Amino acid sequence: MKNKLVILVGPPGSGKGTQALLLAEKKKMIHFEASKLLEKKFLNSSEGDVVTVGEEEYEIKEQERRWREGLLCEDGFVSHVIKESIEKTKDKKETVLLDGYPRTKKQAEISLPFFLSLYRARDILLISLEVDEEESIKRNTKRRVCALMRHSIISTPETENLTICPLDGSVLEKRVMDDPEKIKIRLREFSEKTVPIIDYLQSKKINILRVDGTGSVSDVFFRILKEVENFGL
Numbered sequence: 288m289k290n291k292l293v294i295l296v297g298p299p300g301s302g303k304g305t306q307a308l309l310l311a312e313k314k315k316m317i318h319f320e321a322s323k324l325l326e327k328k329f330l331n332s333s334e335g336d337v338v339t340v341g342e343e344e345y346e347i348k349e350q351e352r353r354w355r356e357g358l359l360c361e362d363g364f365v366s367h368v369i370k371e372s373i374e375k376t377k378d379k380k381e382t383v384l385l386d387g388y389p390r391t392k393k394q395a396e397i398s399l400p401f402f403l404s405l406y407r408a409r410d411i412l413l414i415s416l417e418v419d420e421e422e423s424i425k426r427n428t429k430r431r432v433c434a435l436m437r438h439s440i441i442s443t444p445e446t447e448n449l450t451i452c453p454l455d456g457s458v459l460e461k462r463v464m465d466d467p468e469k470i471k472i473r474l475r476e477f478s479e480k481t482v483p484i485i486d487y488l489q490s491k492k493i494n495i496l497r498v499d500g501t502g503s504v505s506d507v508f509f510r511i512l513k514e515v516e517n518f519g520l
């Protein structure tokens with residue numbers, strides 16, 4: 288079996304992170320979460336370390352400061368970090384699942400030639416998890432985190448009555464940052480930056496699958512599974 292690349296995108300509140308974990312476990316995929324790869328890169332670097340990409344130089348600690356302030360890292364830098372990780376898997380048979388990258392059209396443009404050097408276009412699949420704005424706001428404003436590990440529990444029919452964290456049993460608390468206005472900003476940012484990625488990859492003959500992200504975690508997961516199995520996974 289030839290290896291494949293699956294890219295999962297979805298707005299805040301789509302449950303993308305949870306679905307990525309489930310999919311990677313069920314289908315034995317190598318799961319790369321962009322923010323975790325960045326954190327690891329930052330942890331393993333010292334002041335003054337740089338990465339060189341073509342003619343550009345990025346100072347790693349400078350990228351880390353941007354990231355800690357809540358800004359996005361530069362496209363060339365993030366793309367390099369992702370590329371480094373995927374490269375290490377090129378002799379493996381497992382499918383790679385990318386979660387949280389690409390985040391901008393620029394990142395998609397930077398990484399596509401690299402993806403196509405490892406995978407045939409027909410072996411690359413982008414899954415867009417779709418949740419409308421109203422549903423996303425509802426889920427985000429009702430989102431809670433657990434007291435012990437800060438596990439994030441979005442509101443779905445099966446989680447709304449939970450009072451304790453299903454993973455560790457600690458109490459669930461309301462998050463203060465999830466006010467509707469801030470969520471609207473994050474949603475707008477998502478649609479401005481992500482929709483062009485989908486259009487761009489589609490124009491390059493990459494498979495695009497749109498999956499309805501409403502309903503319970505298991506309902507959504509079954510929809511995703513059906514689609515990836517049709518895709519040959």
Ligand SMILES: [Zn+2]
Nearest residue numbers: 433438452455
């Ligand atoms: Zn927890």
